[in-house]
Amino acid sequence: MTRGRVTISIFALLLILTGLAGGLFYHQISRPGPLTAPQRILVERGKGLGAIAHMLEQRGLLRDRLSFRLTARLLKADRDVRAGEFEIKPYASVLEILDELRFGDAVLRRVTIPEGLSSAQIVALLSETEGLVGEIDRIPAEGTLLPETYYFSYGDERQTILKRMERAQLDLLALLWPDREPDLPFSTELEAITLASIIEKETANHAEKPLVASVFVNRLRRNMRLQSDPTVIYGVTGGEPLGRPILRSELDRETPFNTYRIKGLPPHPIANPGAASIAAALHPADSDYLYFVADGKGGHAFATRLFEHNANVARWRRLLKERATSSETVLK
Structure with missing residues (x-):
């Protein structure tokens, strides 16, 4: 065999071996990985490829970190890996993990x-x-x-x-204010949010927020005090829960927020109201109601006259007494 033929044979053998090595390497990085359940991983800002590979191996996502690092280098992806939190699917291959870290959506x-x-x-x-x-x-x-x-x-x-x-x-x-009801008894966005914050603290029932708003709007129009318990509490705690019933001395206390003592709205909101309460303040129900009290069913009983309201209050107090008696019986 001539020297030329030997050289060609060796070169062909090297090509075959290189092809086999390449095939084995591709199989290694494309075959299903060892992860058996979805797992979230965190790639911190500034973490290098070696540290990321080590973390993936330690968390059971890789069989060996070297194949991950080599793949990233070969694909010139070592600088494309992004910081963030990622969800890796079960049995993700090296290529799939690398693809997720480069192009996937962060959690x-x-x-x-x-x-x-x-x-x-x-x-x-x-x-x-x-x-x-x-x-x-x-x-x-x-x-x-x-x-x-x-x-x-x-x-x-x-x-x-x-x-x-x-x-x-x-x-x-900006969306709701221009479309507010005409002739509301306030003229600024701050006042609207202040009223909305009172509505928010008075009821969590979205369906009745416009009715609660109508009570306060009607009172403002008549120059009546709002007499809202949450405003009293805010004047006492500054926004923290009171954790007990309001005392008579607190109802009588002079604060800028106590609407049993002041007329009109408090100087600023007493909480951060949601969209439904803001909408209710700007679009109150059309009603003649001036009073409301809890009805014991998760809502409120509304009244236009004081004697009706007093009857609703008496009913509410009887219900509270009955519940207290029932609780005592159960404890015995």
């Missing part, structure tokens, strides 16, 4: 802000929300945040979520 978390919280309570809730980072530099003014469900990615700033809530409140007002 969205969510935080739900209940309606009627004070701004300080909302800040406290965000401070305890896992996945958010950073400090909140100030407590926003009362009534400037829109309670809603907000989605975020791991590592988003708490301050950013707060700004989104403020923006959502402004956007909602």
Whole structure:
């Protein structure tokens, strides 16, 4: 055999071996991985490819980290891996994991802000929300945040979520304020939110919010005191729950928020109202009601005259007494 033929044979053999090696490597990185259940992983900002590969191996997503690193280098993907939280499906191959970290959607978390919280309570809730980072530099003014469900990615700033809530409140007002009912007994957006915050604290029943709004609007038009218990509580606690019945001394206490003592609206909102309460303040029901009290069924009994209201109050108190007696009997 001539030297030329030997050289060609060796070259052909090398090609075959290279092809076999390449085929084996492709099989290694494309075959199903060891993960047997969906798993969320967190790729932190600034983490290098080696650290990511080690983490994936430790979490049971890779059989060996070397194949992941080599694949990323060969595909020039080592700089494309993004920070974030990702959901990896069961039996994901090396190629599929790498593809998810490069092009997949980061997992969205969510935080739900209940309606009627004070701004300080909302800040406290965000401070305890896992996945958010950073400090909140100030407590926003009362009534400037829109309670809603907000989605975020791991590592988003708490301050950013707060700004989104403020923006959502402004956007909602921009939509609802121009279409408000004519001749309302207030003239500013701040007053509207203040009334909405009282409605929010008085009832969680969305269906009756316009009726509750009508009571307060009718009272404002007649220059009657609003006599709303939540305003008394806010004057005492500054937005924190009272945790007990209101005392007579607190009803008589002079505060800027005690609507048993002042006429008109308090100087600013007593909570952050939801969209339904804001809409109710701007579109109250057409009614002659001036009074309401709990009816014991999750709603309220409304009245146009004081004697009717007194009868509703008496009925409510009897119901409370009956419930207390029933509870005592059960305890015995």
